[in-house]
Amino acid sequence: MEYKAWVQKDIAPFTNLEYTSIQYPDLNEGELIIETKAATLNFADLLLSSGMYQSNPSTPFVPGFEVAGIVKECSSDSIFKIGDRVIAATTVFRSGRHGSFGDYCVASENLAYRLPNDISYEVGAAILMSYLTSDFALHRRAKLKSNELVLINAAAGGVGISAVQLAKIYGAKVIAAVGSNEKKEIVEKYNPDLVVNYQEENLKETVEKHFGKRPVNVFYDQVGGESYNQGIKLLSSEGRALIVGFASGNIPSQSLSYLLVKNITIMGVFMISFEENDKEYLKNRIEIIFDHFRSKKIEPIYKIIGFKDVIKYLDLIGSRKTVGRIVAVK
DSSP: OEEEEEEBOSSSOGGGOEEEEEEOOOOOTTEEEEEEEEEEEOHHHHHHHTTOSSSOOOSSBBOOSEEEEEEEEOOTTOSSOTTOEEEEEEGGGGTOSBOSSBSEEEEEEEEEEEOOTTSOHHHHHHHHHHHHHHHIIIIIISOOOTTOEEEETTTTBHHHHHHHHHHHHTTOEEEEEESSHHHHHHHHTTOOSEEEETTTSOHHHHHHHHHOSSOEEEEEESSOHHHHHHHHTTEEEEEEEEEOOOTTSOOOOOOHHHHHHHTOEEEEOOGGGHHHHOHHHHHHHHHHHHHHHHTTSOOOOEEEEEGGGHHHHHHHHHTTOOOBEEEEEO
């Protein structure tokens, strides 16, 4: 049996993706086969296609890290049943070959969550990795406290906007760093305490003008490169830097002597590792996030596209021209 998907036949740029047929997957222990209803596009999909992700599937494979859909197959002892509405992380994050850019995908049961009937597939797909990652980073890793000052890089992206909204819920003060005035206007809707367009303003000078020298308690960075270098210099003594990703493509090197003399802690943020380490924690937190959505405390920002436009929007993500999340629907 075969199904239709965006298939990467060789390790190459994402522009080589081809909408074609691929062999239907086998069901393995601890996994679900899900009929895709909505799939979220991520910068990591670009890395995966080009062989630059931290784990890479054998070719041919289908990218797509996140899915909202219906359980088509599960093991007899699964906590899920056929027909359940779910959101899930697909197994491509650990070299699986069947991501969400197709009719079906394979997901880890430990990273799958029932999607309530009052939340659409599109919203579920937009929420999953963005809000769960930001919640994991701010709540679990940084242990963010009320009135602490948080600097969020790429604050107009899907993950960045979720971090802004959650940090405000936790009672923190927020500095949102963005790359255009258009993005600045969008982020201002979520009441950050300061928004900086780093294309037109010096981030360090602007932040210190408003809050004093090295005022930041928590630095949330998903960009790397020069953006990281500027942000780390704004951290106060006992500040925490959250390393969420490297959207710039530049993985910075850090002088340990600087961390030592400034009493700074750098924290990795890889929520997926909790697939085995503490799956119940993630399950409990996604329920809290669903409640935030119902009570209108969070507002996922997303654009719905057709599957035929996946390559076009991956290109826009790569050039950092998107706002919020991009959700492809069947």
